[in-house]
Amino acid sequence: MVLGLLQTISFLLYSGLFIYTWHCLANNKSLDNRLIIPYALAVLCHGYLSYQLIDGGEQQNLGLFNIFVMTTWLAMCLVGYNLIKHQAHSLLLVSLPIAAVSIAEAAFFQTASVISLSGKPLNILHILSGIAAMSILLLAALQSILVLYLDRGLRQRPAHIHPWLGSLQGMERYLTQLLTMGFILMSVSLVLVTLLPNDLKSSQALHKIVLTIASWVVLAFLMFGRYVKGWRGVFAAKWSLVGVFLLLLGYFGSKLVLEFILN
Numbered sequence: 001m002v003l004g005l006l007q008t009i010s011f012l013l014y015s016g017l018f019i020y021t022w023h024c025l026a027n028n029k030s031l032d033n034r035l036i037i038p039y040a041l042a043v044l045c046h047g048y049l050s051y052q053l054i055d056g057g058e059q060q061n062l063g064l065f066n067i068f069v070m071t072t073w074l075a076m077c078l079v080g081y082n083l084i085k086h087q088a089h090s091l092l093l094v095s096l097p098i099a100a101v102s103i104a105e106a107a108f109f110q111t112a113s114v115i116s117l118s119g120k121p122l123n124i125l126h127i128l129s130g131i132a133a134m135s136i137l138l139l140a141a142l143q144s145i146l147v148l149y150l151d152r153g154l155r156q157r158p159a160h161i162h163p164w165l166g167s168l169q170g171m172e173r174y175l176t177q178l179l180t181m182g183f184i185l186m187s188v189s190l191v192l193v194t195l196l197p198n199d200l201k202s203s204q205a206l207h208k209i210v211l212t213i214a215s216w217v218v219l220a221f222l223m224f225g226r227y228v229k230g231w232r233g234v235f236a237a238k239w240s241l242v243g244v245f246l247l248l249l250g251y252f253g254s255k256l257v258l259e260f261i262l263n
Helices: 002-026 033-054 064-084 089-108 121-156 168-193 198-202 206-229 233-261
Strands: none
Touching: 002 033, 002 089, 033 064, 033 089, 064 089, 064 121, 064 233, 089 121, 121 168, 121 233, 168 206, 168 233, 206 233
C-alpha cells in the first residue's frame, strides 16, 4: 500500500513537472520559482520509495530496478540543488522523464538480489560511492548530449538557440564539474572493492569488471586531456558518452544478465 502510494505520487509529480517544463520551453517562458515545492515533494517521495524498496531490515535488496530507482533519486537531488541556484533548466527537462521511467519500472518489474550489509562498512561505502558515481555520470551523459545539441545548433541555426541552454562555455564547464565529481567517486569505489574479502571479489561478473575498468580508463584519459590539454566541445562530450556508456553497461548490463537471463 505504502509502496504503491509513493510510486504513484512520485510518478505523477515527475510527469506533471515534465509537462509543465516542456510547456515553458515551447512557449519561451521562465519557470515559476514555486516549481521547487512539487519538485521537493517528488524527490522526498522518490527517496523514501528507494529506502522502502532496498532496505528490508537485516537484509537489503539490491536488485536491478531498485538500484536504478536509487541512482535516479541521487541524480534528481543534484538537479534540484542546481535548480535552486537557477541553473540546469535544460538538464531538468531531460532528467525528469528518466526518473519517472525508473519509478514505473520498479512498480511493474522486480528482481531479487538480496544481501546483508550489517556490520560491513566497506561494502556499504563501496556500494554507495558506486551508485553516487553512476548518478553523477548519468547526468554527465545527459549534459554531454545537451552540449552536442547546442554546438550543432550554434553551427547551423544560431538564431534559434533557446536561452535555457545558456552559453556553450557554461555548459562545458558544468559538464567538466560533473565528470570530475563522478570520476573521483568512481575511483573511490574501485579502490574500496580491492579491500573487500576475496569471496566478494570473486562474485563480481568478469564483464562487469572489464567494462568498469575500461570506463575508468576512458574517463581518466578525458580528465587528463581536459585539465592538461584543454580538451573541450564535441570531442570531450563524445568521449564522455563513451565512458559513461561503458560504466552503465558494465553495471546494469551485468545485473540484467544475472537477474533476468541467468536468474
